[in-house]
Amino acid sequence: MDRNNCRRQVAAMKQSLFDQGLLDEQFIQLEELQDDANPNFVEEIVTLYYRDSSRLISNLEQTLERNPLDFNKLDTIMHQFKGSSSSIGAKKVKAESSLIREYCRTGNAEGCRKSYQQMKKEYVALRKKLENYFQLARQAGPLERACRPK
Amino acid sequence: MVMDDSTDLLPIGMRVLAVDDDPTCLKVLETLLRRCEYHVTTTSQAIMALNMLRENKDKFDLVISDVHIPDMDGFKLLELVGLEMDLPVIMLSAYGDTKLAMKGISHGACDYLLKPVRLEELKNIWQHVIRKKKSDSKGKNKTNKPDNATSDSCSGLRSAGTENSDENGRLAKKRKDQDEDEDEVKENGNDNEDPSAQMKMRLIEQVLKN
Numbered sequence: 001m002d003r004n005n006c007r008r009q010v011a012a013m014k015q016s017l018f019d020q021g022l023l024d025e026q027f028i029q030l031e032e033l034q035d036d037a038n039p040n041f042v043e044e045i046v047t048l049y050y051r052d053s054s055r056l057i058s059n060l061e062q063t064l065e066r067n068p069l070d071f072n073k074l075d076t077i078m079h080q081f082k083g084s085s086s087s088i089g090a091k092k093v094k095a096e097s098s099l100i101r102e103y104c105r106t107g108n109a110e111g112c113r114k115s116y117q118q119m120k121k122e123y124v125a126l127r128k129k130l131e132n133y134f135q136l137a138r139q140a141g142p143l144e145r146a147c148r149p150k
Numbered sequence: 151m152v153m154d155d156s157t158d159l160l161p162i163g164m165r166v167l168a169v170d171d172d173p174t175c176l177k178v179l180e181t182l183l184r185r186c187e188y189h190v191t192t193t194s195q196a197i198m199a200l201n202m203l204r205e206n207k208d209k210f211d212l213v214i215s216d217v218h219i220p221d222m223d224g225f226k227l228l229e230l231v232g233l234e235m236d237l238p239v240i241m242l243s244a245y246g247d248t249k250l251a252m253k254g255i256s257h258g259a260c261d262y263l264l265k266p267v268r269l270e271e272l273k274n275i276w277q278h279v280i281r282k283k284k285s286d287s288k289g290k291n292k293t294n295k296p297d298n299a300t301s302d303s304c305s306g307l308r309s310a311g312t313e314n315s316d317e318n319g320r321l322a323k324k325r326k327d328q329d330e331d332e333d334e335v336k337e338n339g340n341d342n343e344d345p346s347a348q349m350k351m352r353l354i355e356q357v358l359k360n
Contacts, residue, residue, distance in 0.1 A: 026266045033181050041181065049174040079218055083244030084174045086266045101245070 006140035013133050022126055027089030043134045049088045050127055056081045057120070064113055074112060075104040085123075092122040161276035162187045169199045169215035169227070170242065179214070179242075179267060186272050196222035200230060207235050211279045214240040214263075217250065225257045232258035236286070238278040242267065 034041040082097035096119035103111035170176040217224035241254040251262040
């Protein structure tokens with residue numbers, strides 16, 4: 001595939017992720033931290049995020065299954081989850097996390113569970129989209145490596 | 151790090167200890183801090199952080215820590231670091247509620263940053279080290295300067311800290327309100343019990359003296 005064409009597609013895909021409200025400023029900041037010393041920084045961080053947050057997801061699900069719902073525990077896990085998600089610029093996931101926190105504060109178990117379902121959907125969808133994005137970005141290659149054969 | 155009043159202040163190589171139990175946040179924070187050319191040590195445990203600090207008090211210039219760490223209450227860590235080592239501590243949180251921020255400040259935090267932390271905010275944190283060192287030395291030779299300070303000379307320092315937090319909504323407003331309160335305090339000449347306000351007042355005197 002023509003490399004310029006690839007790069008255009010990468011840019012378009014990224015723009016689309018932003019337009020859909022899936023990513024925010026923070027993602028750009030991560031890209032700015034990428035350099036020769038850290039050429040795959042963004043992908044590494046996202047991979048780290050999904051690996052580590054899967055642990056949080058299990059904890060969340062376990063907590064949500066209990067009756068009555070332990071709101072304090074849920075809030076504690078959500079605090080970390082929100083922090084983590086905001087670190088990669090996961091805008092929608094972060095917004096859903098805030099919603100869950102609100103439901104925790106008002107002791108609304110139904111609200112917590114519903115919001116969680118929505119958040120999980122966003123979380124899973126984003127992962128897939130980012131995987132595609134990174135795959136395409138790797139094909140396009142950074143400008144400096146443009147001449148090297150694939 | 152050069153700590154000379156008369157020369158330019160060089161934050162390069164400032165030694166930061168970063169504490170966060172979330173590996174993603176910690177990795178991003180570490181990279182951002184390195185980008186600021188600080189010397190960074192990281193740990194995911196408060197206990198480890200305390201041990202490192204106790205081992206050698208002079209090994210670090212500043213601590214930056216998440217408020218919620220599983221092995222110890224972040225506020226407790228804050229108190230201990232402040233009391234034992236007298237180092238500036240910046241708190242990090244994913245939640246921006248004012249109560250939490252106030253709790254942090256009252257436990258001795260010199261700043262409260264909302265996650266995700268921006269590079270611009272981290273570029274300014276060295277000012278907390280300067281302020282602390284200046285206020286510490288100022289405390290040793292107390293002067294009776296009249297409170298007719300203008301805020302111009304110090305607003306540069308303070309605004310650098312607040313202007314980048316616009317996206318933090320309530321928290322930015324909180325900081326501005328605090329600054330306004332401190333201006334009032336200066337004018338009234340009241341003896342403010344709040345330690346951070348006292349520190350800022352000493353800084354204003356110091357800046358005027360220079």
